[in-house]
Amino acid sequence: MQFDRIRLSALHQKVMSAEQATDFIKDGMTVGMSGFTRAGEAKAVPQALAHKAKTQPLKISLMTGASLGNDLDKALTEAGVLARRMPFQVDSTLRKAINNGEVMFIDQHLSETVEQLRNHQLKLPDIAVIEAVAITEQGHIVPSTSVGNSASFAIFAKQVIVEINTSHRADLEGLHDVYIPTYRPSRTPLPLVKVDDRIGSAAIPIDPAKIVAIVFTEQPDSYSTVSVPDEETQAIASHLVRFFEQEVQAGNLAKNLGPLQAGIGNIANAVMMGLLHSSFEHLTMYSEVLQDSTFDLFDAGKLDFASGSSITLSERRNAEVFSQLEKYKNKLVLRPQEISNHPELVRRLGIIAINTALEFDLYGNVNSTHVCGTQMMNGIGGSGDFARNAHLAIFVTKSIAKNGAISSVVPMVSHVDHTEHDVDILVTEQGLADLRGLAPRERAKVIIEHCVHPDYKAQLQDYFDRACHKGGHTPHLLAEAFSWHLRLEQLGSMKR
């Protein structure tokens, strides 16, 4: 055990095994854990908890930053530990339990969880479990590969368990910028005005007396699951790059575009990869998760600075990047997700937000979460934090899914996460629809023209024509609005 990672020596006596630490987590508690997009989650304690729950009753409400790696949500679900879970997840076992109504899932804008805790809108965590690379001389916690909600969880909780993960380099220290907004009614402006501003502290400031246990682990983060760009995602990227070029030429966008945010998943990553071969330089990112593409852009000399809340890399890039951390360290900062996603900052900085839709409709409403209106995929994540206040709110998706059985452009989305008011640009491999300043009937025309897969074009045009005949500002035929989803359910394809 690397006791030098605990620089406040009075805390050395708190070191114990993960099993022992789980004794602080009682049945019925609300627990806040670190972890954001599979990075920096506490590992040993939740694993021990899942193990323990096999032999004794143990149900908790679990809050994290966002998704966990290392199959932790799977293990906790299988052990029946999760009564409630918020604000985001990506695990297929947990997903099933959520959709069966077994785990109560509270799907939230990622910037809002700690704000709601601070304002007594949600029950405060009884205990926090936070992965760290070190504890400072003051007893403050130095986070690892994500900040997420860790700082506020540790501040709000009465007790804190720290997991020191020695698989992370100790010199991650210095990468983080922990800022906590002041309390209302005397809250002051967030002092950040540039993506690379540092406004907080390098560690999470808590009273070390709250640290009840310290657990050592050396289990690494999971790798990200992004795949290499394919033909369709490359086509999406090039439509978008062309659009950016036109906007710069027209004087509507700065030469370096402005701070970029890119959502989770393959498509958003591919879009960022697309910028590698563009003419843009001095790019910056103000995003949530920093993926492979961020470091590829650094290496290509395209990117000047990246602010995020976590770093999640593929197997290909992980060792490479972390073994050369010094190369990137002064161009990177990790912030609490409340700050990386804060509406105040998203609006001030003028972010270009690129997120992925499951489906969108004729009028530009976007569904990011619910397959066929009912089955939760992951959660809204930060997409709403960014899209609402972005300079440009862009949503991308392939025009079809499941070998064409599904059109991702439908008459009416079966669930709305982002309304027409919050969506500027839609892109599929077919093309790009610029919806800015258009009324619903005009939006429908450009969406049909540019985004729909040829197999579904006539079918969608037919719906739109008949809906217009019936009338309304936003023409619809309520009796048929979900007929595509119903046909999929009944006949296995949306195709007529």
Added chain:
Amino acid sequence: MQFDRIRLSALHQKVMSAEQATDFIKDGMTVGMSGFTRAGEAKAVPQALAHKAKTQPLKISLMTGASLGNDLDKALTEAGVLARRMPFQVDSTLRKAINNGEVMFIDQHLSETVEQLRNHQLKLPDIAVIEAVAITEQGHIVPSTSVGNSASFAIFAKQVIVEINTSHRADLEGLHDVYIPTYRPSRTPLPLVKVDDRIGSAAIPIDPAKIVAIVFTEQPDSYSTVSVPDEETQAIASHLVRFFEQEVQAGNLAKNLGPLQAGIGNIANAVMMGLLHSSFEHLTMYSEVLQDSTFDLFDAGKLDFASGSSITLSERRNAEVFSQLEKYKNKLVLRPQEISNHPELVRRLGIIAINTALEFDLYGNVNSTHVCGTQMMNGIGGSGDFARNAHLAIFVTKSIAKNGAISSVVPMVSHVDHTEHDVDILVTEQGLADLRGLAPRERAKVIIEHCVHPDYKAQLQDYFDRACHKGGHTPHLLAEAFSWHLRLEQLGSMKR
């Protein structure tokens, strides 16, 4: 004509008739006009424009702050002047034209219009027509009963027509606080930290050389159409007051609640009236439109300060309030709607936002705009600006409409303006549902228990039960989700 209202004497020569002034407005232009919730709209020029359009081709894109009074939207629609209209309206003639697809209506978050103009997302106005009480020595424009988007329209337009309305007291001057955010990429924080902070100037700073015409008018603002609270709206108010009392008792809200925002319309006004008979004191408002209730609360000594973007009063209160303006003036400020509704400030100040829904659904999604999913009522207005970032996002509505033929609580809303993520509290005359921290299936239970009218309770429970049987995080039966709306259309009632 009161030439003393034009304190820069070089501008006296620009005085002309409204008819003459319309010569500056050419076919095809984009025109920005003052006016917000029927207050402070330019009157003479648009009327002359409607008149002129009867004899010559004249189509414009019209942007305002929000709704216009004096039947201007009706006159402009009937004269065929409106090709495009944004961002809000409340006129029944225009509504019909919008729903017939004759006028392209761009329904926007009220805080976003000028931000989009500033960022080249929308076409800038060629000309602005701004109602004023005076022009200063510097040639700056002193707005009247609203600020709305007037300041930015005047700043962006190449030419400005000023309508000096002598029916407004000259001493409205001093009431306004005009702040314009700095341009990206070097935008700084909005320096407002308390509802009564003044951060801008008392008049709209433009180059007086842009003023091409000055028109005098003495036509007053229209009265507001709010009616006195009825039994149902009073019941809604008392559910809400009781909830506030409980929250204060539990230590979740400050004794003076925090800054209040109340939407347009009868119900929101009635809710504010309900606070008259509550125990709360030292209330403050940070809202859009200040209605009768604001001044009733001042008179009762309950309200310390009110910030808004306009003042719109009923016939009963109008003369009373404006004849005693000095009594209220140091407790009031009118701001640009970008600032009254700004997400940065709504989040910082911790606003309690109370807005009206047309309908909401089992899971807390709210429709504020589209009757039966297609027919535009008014527009989203500022409801989204406030609900997304509010400390508490509250939506109110009567549980039934049209003598019970319509249930305002439905299985699935036919249009989504506010998603489940942005809705904390729902209130009908039946009761109050507190949705905070609940998963969809839990929300459905409290909504059915507290908000639904008895005539529709069994029917909604039945839908929910069968949907749960089918499964999903957000259980629905897509084949039946709109069956209530379809039954209304086909049989005249949602009742089974």
